[in-house]
Amino acid sequence: MPIFDKVRELAIIQSSAAVLDWDQETYLPHHATQYRADQLAWLAARAHELATSNAWKNDLEFAETTTQNSEPILAANLKELRREFDRATKLPLELVTRDSMACSLAKHSWADARKRSDFSSFAPHLEKLLEIAREKAELWGYDSEPYDALLDGYERATSTTAVADLFDAMRPALRDISSQAVEKSSAQRSCLPLGPYPIAAQQKFNAQVAEAIGFNFQAGRIDTTTHPFCATLGPRDVRLTNRYLESDFTSSLSGVLHEAGHGLYEQGLPVSDFGLPSGKPVSLGIHESQSRLWENHVGRSRSFWEKWYPVAQEIFPQLTNFSLQSFLNHLWRAEFSPIRVEADEATYDLHILLRFDLERRMMNGTLSVPDVPHAWNEGFRELFGFNPPDDRHGCLQDIHWSMGGMGYFATYTLGNINSAQLFAAAKRDSVVAAAIEQADYAPLLAWLTKSVHSHGATMDPTELIRHATGNVPSTDDYLAHLKSRYN
Amino acid sequence: MPIFDKVRELAIIQSSAAVLDWDQETYLPHHATQYRADQLAWLAARAHELATSNAWKNDLEFAETTTQNSEPILAANLKELRREFDRATKLPLELVTRDSMACSLAKHSWADARKRSDFSSFAPHLEKLLEIAREKAELWGYDSEPYDALLDGYERATSTTAVADLFDAMRPALRDISSQAVEKSSAQRSCLPLGPYPIAAQQKFNAQVAEAIGFNFQAGRIDTTTHPFCATLGPRDVRLTNRYLESDFTSSLSGVLHEAGHGLYEQGLPVSDFGLPSGKPVSLGIHESQSRLWENHVGRSRSFWEKWYPVAQEIFPQLTNFSLQSFLNHLWRAEFSPIRVEADEATYDLHILLRFDLERRMMNGTLSVPDVPHAWNEGFRELFGFNPPDDRHGCLQDIHWSMGGMGYFATYTLGNINSAQLFAAAKRDSVVAAAIEQADYAPLLAWLTKSVHSHGATMDPTELIRHATGNVPSTDDYLAHLKSRYN
Numbered sequence: 001m002p003i004f005d006k007v008r009e010l011a012i013i014q015s016s017a018a019v020l021d022w023d024q025e026t027y028l029p030h031h032a033t034q035y036r037a038d039q040l041a042w043l044a045a046r047a048h049e050l051a052t053s054n055a056w057k058n059d060l061e062f063a064e065t066t067t068q069n070s071e072p073i074l075a076a077n078l079k080e081l082r083r084e085f086d087r088a089t090k091l092p093l094e095l096v097t098r099d100s101m102a103c104s105l106a107k108h109s110w111a112d113a114r115k116r117s118d119f120s121s122f123a124p125h126l127e128k129l130l131e132i133a134r135e136k137a138e139l140w141g142y143d144s145e146p147y148d149a150l151l152d153g154y155e156r157a158t159s160t161t162a163v164a165d166l167f168d169a170m171r172p173a174l175r176d177i178s179s180q181a182v183e184k185s186s187a188q189r190s191c192l193p194l195g196p197y198p199i200a201a202q203q204k205f206n207a208q209v210a211e212a213i214g215f216n217f218q219a220g221r222i223d224t225t226t227h228p229f230c231a232t233l234g235p236r237d238v239r240l241t242n243r244y245l246e247s248d249f250t251s252s253l254s255g256v257l258h259e260a261g262h263g264l265y266e267q268g269l270p271v272s273d274f275g276l277p278s279g280k281p282v283s284l285g286i287h288e289s290q291s292r293l294w295e296n297h298v299g300r301s302r303s304f305w306e307k308w309y310p311v312a313q314e315i316f317p318q319l320t321n322f323s324l325q326s327f328l329n330h331l332w333r334a335e336f337s338p339i340r341v342e343a344d345e346a347t348y349d350l351h352i353l354l355r356f357d358l359e360r361r362m363m364n365g366t367l368s369v370p371d372v373p374h375a376w377n378e379g380f381r382e383l384f385g386f387n388p389p390d391d392r393h394g395c396l397q398d399i400h401w402s403m404g405g406m407g408y409f410a411t412y413t414l415g416n417i418n419s420a421q422l423f424a425a426a427k428r429d430s431v432v433a434a435a436i437e438q439a440d441y442a443p444l445l446a447w448l449t450k451s452v453h454s455h456g457a458t459m460d461p462t463e464l465i466r467h468a469t470g471n472v473p474s475t476d477d478y479l480a481h482l483k484s485r486y487n
Numbered sequence: 488m489p490i491f492d493k494v495r496e497l498a499i500i501q502s503s504a505a506v507l508d509w510d511q512e513t514y515l516p517h518h519a520t521q522y523r524a525d526q527l528a529w530l531a532a533r534a535h536e537l538a539t540s541n542a543w544k545n546d547l548e549f550a551e552t553t554t555q556n557s558e559p560i561l562a563a564n565l566k567e568l569r570r571e572f573d574r575a576t577k578l579p580l581e582l583v584t585r586d587s588m589a590c591s592l593a594k595h596s597w598a599d600a601r602k603r604s605d606f607s608s609f610a611p612h613l614e615k616l617l618e619i620a621r622e623k624a625e626l627w628g629y630d631s632e633p634y635d636a637l638l639d640g641y642e643r644a645t646s647t648t649a650v651a652d653l654f655d656a657m658r659p660a661l662r663d664i665s666s667q668a669v670e671k672s673s674a675q676r677s678c679l680p681l682g683p684y685p686i687a688a689q690q691k692f693n694a695q696v697a698e699a700i701g702f703n704f705q706a707g708r709i710d711t712t713t714h715p716f717c718a719t720l721g722p723r724d725v726r727l728t729n730r731y732l733e734s735d736f737t738s739s740l741s742g743v744l745h746e747a748g749h750g751l752y753e754q755g756l757p758v759s760d761f762g763l764p765s766g767k768p769v770s771l772g773i774h775e776s777q778s779r780l781w782e783n784h785v786g787r788s789r790s791f792w793e794k795w796y797p798v799a800q801e802i803f804p805q806l807t808n809f810s811l812q813s814f815l816n817h818l819w820r821a822e823f824s825p826i827r828v829e830a831d832e833a834t835y836d837l838h839i840l841l842r843f844d845l846e847r848r849m850m851n852g853t854l855s856v857p858d859v860p861h862a863w864n865e866g867f868r869e870l871f872g873f874n875p876p877d878d879r880h881g882c883l884q885d886i887h888w889s890m891g892g893m894g895y896f897a898t899y900t901l902g903n904i905n906s907a908q909l910f911a912a913a914k915r916d917s918v919v920a921a922a923i924e925q926a927d928y929a930p931l932l933a934w935l936t937k938s939v940h941s942h943g944a945t946m947d948p949t950e951l952i953r954h955a956t957g958n959v960p961s962t963d964d965y966l967a968h969l970k971s972r973y974n
Contacts, residue, residue, distance in 0.1 A: 009529070016526045019507050031706040032724035035761075039503045039721070042496070046533075219518040234526070237519035274522075 003059035004276060007081065010050055011275025017043040018233045026223045026241060048096075052089050060085060073278050076458035080277035083156065090139045099132050103404045110402035117392035119373050126401055127369045130362055133406050137363070147363045150407030154284045155414060157460035160360060163410050166417065167353050170475040174349055175383065177479070181334035181346035181486035190329035193318040197249035201315050205249065206242065206256040209308065213294060214445040215240075215260045216267055228255045230262035230291075235274035238263045249316060250331060254295055261294035262287055264445060268453025282457040282464060284408070288415020289422055290448070296345055297423040297481070298441065300331050307439035332485060336384045338393040346486055350383045352413040355398075359406050418465060420478035422452065425469035490546035491763060494568065497537050498762025504530040505720045513710045513728060535583075539576050547572060560765050563945035567764035570643065577626045586619050590891045597889035604879035606860050613888055614856045617849055620893050624850070634850045637894030641771045642901060644947035647847060650897050653904065654840055657962040661836055662870065664966070668821035668833035668973035677816035680805040684736035688802050692736065693729065693743040696795065700781060701932040702727075702747045703754055715742045717749035717778075722761035725750045736803060737818060741782055748781035749774055751932060755940025769944040769951060771895070775902020776909055777935070783832055783903075784910040784968070785928065787818050794926035819972060823871045825880040833973055837870045839900040842885075846893050905952060907965035909939065912956035 017040055024036050050056060060081055069075050091099075106125035113122035137146035147160040155163075203222070211217060220238035231239050240259040245251045265281055273279030281287050298304055309327060313319040319327070334346035343351055358375055361367035367375055376395035377387050388394035400408050426447045427433040435443040451468035465473045504527055511523050537543060547568055556562050578586075593612035600609035624633035634647040642650075690709070698704060707725035715729045727746040732738045752768055760766025768774050785791055789811075796814060800806040806814070821833035830838055845862055848854035854862055863882040864874050875881035887895050913934045914920040922930040938955035952960045 012526050012529045015522075016503065016507060016530065019510055019526070020503060023506055023510065027708060027710070029704065029706050029708055029724055031703075032721050035502075035721035035723065039499050039506070042499045043503065216518075217516065219516050221514060221516055223514070234519050234522035236522065237516055 001059075001063055003056070003063045003078075003081065006050060006056055006059060008275050010047055013043055013047045013050065014275075015232070015234050015237075017047070018231055022231045022233060022239050025225045025227075025229070048088075051085070057085065057089075073458055077277045080457055087140060087153070090141075091136060095132070095135060095139070099136070099404060102128050102132060103402070106402040106404075107399070110396070110399065114392050114396040117390040117396065119391045119396060122396065122402070123369050123372075126372070129401065129404055130369060130406075133363065133404065145360075145364055147360050147407065150363070151410065154408055154411050155461055156283060158283075158285075158414075158462065162462075163356070163414070164360070166473065166475055167356060167410075167413065170349070170417075170479060171353060173475075173479045174353070174482075177482045177486055178334070178336070178347045178350060181344075181482075182336055184486060185329075185332070185334040185346075188329050190326045190333070192248055192250070192327070192330045193322050195248065195318075196246040197316050197318075199244045199246065202244055202249045202252050205312060205315050206253055208311070209253065210240075210256055210260045213257070213260060213264070213298070213441045215263055219267060220263055222256065222259075228259050230259045230266065232266045235269075235271045235279070238266045249312070254299060257299035258291040258295040261291035264294070264448070265290040265453055268445075268449040269456055270454060273456060276456070278456040278458050280457045282455070282459065283461040284411035285414030285418055286452065286461050286464060288411055289418030290452070292415050292419035293423050293448075297419060298436075298444075300345070300485070301436075302328060303437050304439050305331075334486065336386070338380070338384075338388040339397055341397075346482060347384075349413045349416060352409050354379045354383060355409040356413075358395075359409065363406070414461075414473075417473065417475050417478045418461075420481045421465060421469050421471070421474065421476075422448070423481075424477040425471075426451075488546075488550055490543070490550045490565075490568065493537060493543050493546060495762050497534055500530055500534045500537065501762075502719070502721050502724075504534070505718055509718045509720060509726050512712045512714075512716070535575075538572070544572065544576075560945055564764045567944055574627060574640070577628075578623060582619070582622060582626070586623070586891060589615050589619060590889070593889040593891075594886070597883070597886065601879050601883040604877040604883065606878045606883060609883065609889070610856050610859075613859070616888065616891055616893075617856060620891065621850065632847070632851055634847050634894065637850070638897065641895055641898050642948055643770060645770075645772075645901075645949065649949075650843070650901070651847070653960065653962055654843060654897075654900065657836070657904075657966060658840060660962075660966050661840070661969075664969045664973055665821065665823070665834045665837060668831075668969075669823055671973060672816075672819070672821040672833075675816050677813045677820070679735055679737070679814070679817050680809050682735065682805075683733040684803050684805075686731045686733060689731055689736045689739050692799060692802050693740055695798070696740065697727075697743055697747045700744070700747060700751070700785065700928045702750055706754060707750055709743065709746075715746055717746045717753065719753045722756075722758045722766070725753045736799070741786060744786035745778040745782040748778035751781070751935070752777040752940050755932075755936040756943055757941060760943060763943070765943040765945050767944045769942070769946065770948040771898035772901030772905055773939065773948050773951060775898055776905030777939070779902050779906035780910050780935075784906060785923075785931075787832070787972070788923075789815060790924050791926050792818075821973065823873070825867070825871075825875040826884055833969060834871075836900045836903060839896050841866045841870060842896040843900075845882075846896065850893070901948075901960075904960065904962050904965045905948075907968045908952060908956050908958070908961065908963075909935070910968075911964040912958075913938075 020036060020040055020043070024033070024040075028036055060078070064078055064082065067074055067078055102125070106122075106129055109122050109125045113119060133150060134146055137149035140149040140152070142148035142152075143159060145160055151158055151160055151163065207217070207222060210222065219236035220240065222240045222242055224243065225241040226243060228240075228242050230241075233239055240256065240263050242252050242255045242259065265287060269281065270279050305324060305328060309319075309324050334344045336347055337343060340348070340351040354376070357379060358367060358372065361375070362369070362372070373391050373395050376391075380394065381387050398409075400406070426444055427436065429443070429447060432443045432447050435441065452464065455464060455467075459467060462473050465471075507523060507527055507530070511520070511527075515523055547565070551565055551569065554561055554565055589612070593609075593616055596609050596612045600606060620637060621633055624636035627636040627639070629635035629639075630646060632647055638645055638647055638650065694704070694709060697709065706723040707727065709727045709729055711730065712728035713730060715727075717728075718726050720726055727743065727750050729739050729742045729746065752774060756768065757766050792811060792815060796806075796811050819832075821831045823834055824830060827835070827838040827842075841863070844866060845854060845859065848862070849856070849859070860878050860882050863878075867881065868874050885896075887893070913931055914923065916930070916934060919930040919934050922928065939951065942951060942954075946954060949960050952958075
């Protein structure tokens with residue numbers, strides 16, 4: 001079908017750009033950044049040109065009129081291609097250019113403002129980006145409120161109200177759990193034996209673990225970066241990156257389990273459909289469910305460490321006299337801290353609830369940009385019981401707004417919720433559950449591949465959850481997981 | 488000027504492909520090769536489309552008619568762009584496709600034939616590639632013989648006769664020098680102390696040396712591959728690669744000096760002209776002169792090691808009681824061996840003379856493909872005094888013919904000749920010469936940048952040599968160098 005040839009060509013362009021992006025984050029020499037931006041801009045322009053062309057539109061229309069609904073995968077592919085095409089073409093080129101320039105300036109301003117903890121210098125940029133976000137929302141269209149249109153870019157077919165309902169339902173429980181967890185953790189403070197944990201040894205251990213949970217190193221690798229990520233450079237080419245603390249090997253191990261979780265999703269997608277919706281991850285909230293599942297449900301479990309702690313003790317001799325229980329207490333520590341990216345399982349979602357609420361109010365016009373720091377601090381104090389020391393540790397800490405990424409944060413907590421619901425459903429299969437107790441994850445991975453990965457983006461995220469777990473998305477399993485972990 | 492915008496766009500496409508190529512040689516996961524080929528094919532098609540388009544032709548013609556010859560750089564750029572355009576457009580697409588498919592098949596066949604030392608299975612492929620090479624030569628046109636047209640693709644404005652004259656002039660001397668060198672070397676056999684020379688330590692030492700001779704790690708890096716190379720991924724992005732023997736650190740050091748020589752040339756080109764002829768290396772023979780100069784004239788000199796041998800002794804304790812003279816004897820060892828890529832300075836060019844002669848006869852139709860093994864062995868015995876043990880160590884050893892690279896080999900020896908002529912000319916500057924004696928190479932690099940690098944491809948190679956050295960290309964300095972090294 002001609003439209004699929006074009007979709008595959010687009011995947012070639014975008015995955016080529018992914019190679020250049022990955023290289024930029026891993027190995028690019030310092031002085032080469034400007035030209036790399038030129039190379040990436042050229043590829044982005046070719047991708048945009050193709051995906052918004054009349055030829056694309058005509059081929060898509062032709063496919064739509066000639067396709068029977070009796071072919072569900074084909075129909076799902078065309079439906080998603082239509083959604084993407086409409087989203088891409090509803091924005092005039094002028095707005096796309098203005099947006100990208102505004103983001104470019106805002107990112108510089110944000111980095112500088114954060115360094116100096118000076119919100120006022122960033123405020124005009126946030127103001128402009130908010131205006132653009134509202135313009136985009138109007139052009140894309142929405143059912144109830146403009147935030148819907150942004151959310152749809154990350155988590156399709158989900159409404160702001162639905163997300164708010166989930167978040168509201170868990171808020172009180174989350175506050176209780178987090179308070180208890182922090183209290184308990186401070187009573188059982190457990191300090192990991194002193195490092196150094198040599199980086200080369202960490203890398204070896206991490207690779208061994210990643211391979212054991214099913215990551216295929218014939219179709220992927222791990223490199224080093226400042227900010228860990230997972231990038232797909234081709235249908236059999238999934239690159240994880242990681243960073244290392246010599247003082248604590250569990251930091252890079254959590255990192256690799258998280259990124260390998262993303263990577264296993266990418267490696268589980270149908271290779272022959274690479275670039276088509278049926279060969280793509282469906283949403284950020286589902287992607288994050290995979291990373292969180294392996295990072296937290298597997299990688300912080302007692303059964304996982306019953307197998308792997310003796311291996312770690314072999315590699316890192318300073319662990320010899322440190323008991324498994326002390327080690328788990330270290331892994332399960334919880335504390336209230338102002339920075340999201342350093343937050344533990346027990347407190348992480350409080351950070352998201354705050355951001356979601358503020359973003360939604362900004363988009364609805366009930367929170368003005370100059371009032372953001374005050375609203376942030378007030379919301380933070382209510383959830384965490386103290387004020388952030390300054391805006392650098394408050395409303396300036398995240399890069400997302402400066403990248404025009406409003407609507408993104410919610411998907412982190414959706415990922416947490418989904419991870420628990422999927423893990424609980426997987427364990428209802430007795431073979432999967434028994435294997436997990438032995439730290440054998442092949443049946444779990446097979447279950448995830450069958451229930452999640454193999455479907456690509458042929459179902460909406462909520463439909464996929466219902467299909468995989470038999471239930472609508474709910475916070476029950478997640479709250480139960482947190483309660484059992486922190487009790 | 489519009490044509491220059493197009494040239495810069497072409498450079499963006501080609502350098503993006505260079506990133507994907509480099510990644511393929513360094514880090515690409517095993518199962519990702521097929522898709523990488525698809526990505527590279529897409530980029531190659533875009534580059535070809537642009538560089539042979541009517542718009543390109545029209546812009547070039549417009550520039551040619553409006554440009555005054557009083558602007559020499561501009562005129563040189565247009566002249567070279569015209570030459571490249573004519574070469575690219577003289578071949579019909581059908582021939583280009585047939586060529587690329589034939590090469591693809593031939594490469595597989597060659598790898599297999601070499602493994603089994605079975606020339607007859609490769610012969611039909613070589614036959615076909617030879618036919619295509621002749622077709623191409625006819626379409627490109629030539630002055631005296633078809634080989635001219637091939638040579639012109641690697642070493643512009645050089646004739647087969649001119650190369651043959653140089654080679655013929657040095658043949659008798661080269662045979663004497665090599666025989667004496669091999670004899671002397673076998674009398675003074677010096678064995679490097681046993682390894683292991685740890686790879687991490689080699690890498691540290693190599694990087695220290697590369698930086699000391701002027702390689703800029705802010706605009707380049709060194710990675711590991713099976714076959715060392717130097718690739719330019721952008722105007723400030725030069726990637727060297729290297730391989731390591733744990734038994735002999737001088738192997739990787741020679742490798743890094745060779746590739747850094749290429750890299751210093753690339754880093755010395757005018758950054759603002761990236762992609763234009765004035766920002767490009769002029770020819771393979773000049774490129775190789777830079778790698779050979781740093782590898783052999785600098786990196787195998789006594790003054791270089793008077794500075795660096797004590798450093799090496801610090802890093803590799805087994806060298807402690809091995810004298811500098813013994814070490815130099817190890818570096819200067821010479822022997823007759825059948826494999827070109829393992830050959831030393833004293834015998835290397837004999838391998839090239841043989842290949843050049845055979846290629847020329849094949850192109851002229853005086854040597855038929857089935858007779859190649861016999862002709863190879865005969866020519867080899869005449870130069871080296873013994874028969875290669877089999878075709879694997881004979882006419883099947885090099886990848887070049889299977890890649891359609893007929894005409895390429897000559898540039899290796901041109902590089903050797905040029906390196907000596909340039910090094911001798913540089914040393915006629917007393918500041919350069921005095922610094923070299925102290926193993927300070929900043930003045931030498933400045934001289935090379937001024938005399939060679941900064942000119943890009945605005946002069947023909949022979950013109951560049953005359954301009955830089957004051958003399959026409961000649962083998963005098965090269966033979967004098969070999970004589971002095973091996974006497």
